[in-house]
Amino acid sequence: MMTITSDLDYKTRPNNYELNHIPGTKGLPLIGNALPFIKDMLADSRGRVEKFGKVSRIVIADQTGLLVVGADNFKTIMIDRDNNFSNEMAYAQQLGAFYRGGLLLLDFDEHRMQRRIMQQAFKFSTMKHYMEPLNERFRDSLINWPKDTELKFYFEIKKVLLDIGSKIFLGEKEFTQESEMVNQAFSDVSGGLGSVLRFNLIGTKFHRGLQGKSALADYVARKIPHRRAGDGEDVLSHMCRERTEKGEFFSDKEIIQHTTFLLFAAHDTTTSVLSHMVMYVGSRPEYQNRLRQECLALGTDELSYEDLDKLPEFEHCFEEVLRLHPPVPMSMRRTIRETILGGHAIPPDTLLFMPTCYNQRDPEYWADPDVFDPSRFSEPRNEQKNHSFCYHPFGGGAHKCIGMHFALMLSKCFIFHLLRNFEVSTPPDYAPVLDWVPIPKPSDGVPIRLKAINSST
Numbered sequence: 001m002m003t004i005t006s007d008l009d010y011k012t013r014p015n016n017y018e019l020n021h022i023p024g025t026k027g028l029p030l031i032g033n034a035l036p037f038i039k040d041m042l043a044d045s046r047g048r049v050e051k052f053g054k055v056s057r058i059v060i061a062d063q064t065g066l067l068v069v070g071a072d073n074f075k076t077i078m079i080d081r082d083n084n085f086s087n088e089m090a091y092a093q094q095l096g097a098f099y100r101g102g103l104l105l106l107d108f109d110e111h112r113m114q115r116r117i118m119q120q121a122f123k124f125s126t127m128k129h130y131m132e133p134l135n136e137r138f139r140d141s142l143i144n145w146p147k148d149t150e151l152k153f154y155f156e157i158k159k160v161l162l163d164i165g166s167k168i169f170l171g172e173k174e175f176t177q178e179s180e181m182v183n184q185a186f187s188d189v190s191g192g193l194g195s196v197l198r199f200n201l202i203g204t205k206f207h208r209g210l211q212g213k214s215a216l217a218d219y220v221a222r223k224i225p226h227r228r229a230g231d232g233e234d235v236l237s238h239m240c241r242e243r244t245e246k247g248e249f250f251s252d253k254e255i256i257q258h259t260t261f262l263l264f265a266a267h268d269t270t271t272s273v274l275s276h277m278v279m280y281v282g283s284r285p286e287y288q289n290r291l292r293q294e295c296l297a298l299g300t301d302e303l304s305y306e307d308l309d310k311l312p313e314f315e316h317c318f319e320e321v322l323r324l325h326p327p328v329p330m331s332m333r334r335t336i337r338e339t340i341l342g343g344h345a346i347p348p349d350t351l352l353f354m355p356t357c358y359n360q361r362d363p364e365y366w367a368d369p370d371v372f373d374p375s376r377f378s379e380p381r382n383e384q385k386n387h388s389f390c391y392h393p394f395g396g397g398a399h400k401c402i403g404m405h406f407a408l409m410l411s412k413c414f415i416f417h418l419l420r421n422f423e424v425s426t427p428p429d430y431a432p433v434l435d436w437v438p439i440p441k442p443s444d445g446v447p448i449r450l451k452a453i454n455s456s457t
């Protein structure tokens with residue numbers, strides 16, 4: 001018998017575990033089905049669909065819920081016409097300790113209101129101001145990276161993107177000791193998020209993560225009066241100055257929650273997509289040269305905001321990398337009331353695990369789905385249009401990524417500076433093991449060599 005519950009108290013109710021009417025498995029004691037899912041989310045999801053269909057019962061460590069795939073199911077959940085799916089209750093356990101109040105963890109009216117204000121920092125007229133620091137930082141870093149010797153791209157770009165975050169998101173002009181502290185605190189939070197043991201005990205990653213969270217919060221709090229009084233074009237300054245419809249500022253608490261969440265949402269995702277792009281272009285010299293010619297054809301050594309639309313070949317590469325290796329490998333939701341998905345009645349308060357990779361490689365919509373083929377995104381193929389939810393690396397509906405255009409702009413700017421100045425090569429027959437969790441990336445950090453091709457470098 002399904003329990004009838006009032007919608008209003010959904011935030012006070014525990015997760016529903018009564019899912020035996022839906023096919024699936026319990027897995028091993030304590031860890032459930034976590035191991036095969038974490039090891040290869042795509043293969044595991046495909047295997048489950050074959051055995052159980054597009055909705056199946058799954059246990060991931062201490063969370064029992066449903067694995068949901070399929071473009072139609074994603075459309076129902078992400079568009080969520082009847083407010084049936086909660087983000088806050090879905091992400092509370094994974095992200096709540098560090099990012100409670102972050103935009104992704106808000107529901108419905110509260111989410112809409114906060115998102116409207118935050119969007120000011122990502123409208124086109126504001127984004128133009130981000131081009132200069134992007135050009136400057138990418139150009140300077142690439143000049144300083146070692147040439148004709150192996151470097152691990154993933155670790156190098158991670159550092160550069162942290163530094164960019166401190167300029168564009170936090171408004172820091174120079175790299176100081178304080179920036180170093182912020183970067184360390186940010187890394188500690190990431191470590192805490194990934195830790196399996198979630199006890200606040202001194203010496204654990206989780207504890208260090210919580211300390212990092214406090215250090216970041218103190219830092220942002222110290223900056224708020226200065227950013228509010230100034231005329232900075234960084235994201236934090238915008239959030240400090242924007243007002244609600246009632247003419248009120250975001251509270252300090254909201255600014256801290258939004259800023260720290262934005263840093264998190266922007267950093268690993270852009271590191272992931274650039275690492276996979278370099279993995280592909282580094283092992284395909286001819287393709288790399290085509291992208292290089294597109295960059296050189298712009299006839300400029302700085303990418304302007306107006307140039308961004310003139311790199312179609314790059315865009316297809318970016319789209320294809322996001323299709324094969326979505327940086328947010330899985331979304332989550334929790335049902336609020338009984339819902340039908342894939343023909344099953346799903347009880348209220350059920351966790352939904354939604355791996356992005358399955359739909360983006362579903363042979364129903366994609367030709368040779370596991371093959372890297374950027375031209376599938378160009379005319380006349382346009383495979384991404386086969387279903388409105390066969391391609392969703394940035395999510396969809398009310399929570400669609402707010403930083404989507406920024407991520408594209410940043411990636412274009414980096415690849416522009418890289419390819420117009422250097423040949424990039426990975427080792428011969430390069431085929432690294434690919435991690436899915438916590439963030440998709442080549443597990444070896446992408447070893448590359450850079451060779452200067454422009455006399456000015």
Ligand code: HEM
Nearest residue numbers: 103104265266269327328331393394395399401402403407
């Ligand atoms: C390639 C890079 C990126 C990818 C693939 C990506 C992907 C996503 C996805 C899939 C979601 C929705 C998750 C869900 O519905 O459960 C999301 C939300 C979000 N992303 Fe991104 N993201 C990227 C870069 C960025 C950047 C650069 C920023 C900030 C500048 C950012 C800020 C956010 C925020 C604030 C949300 C929450 C939006 C909301 O709940 O309304 N992301 N992102």
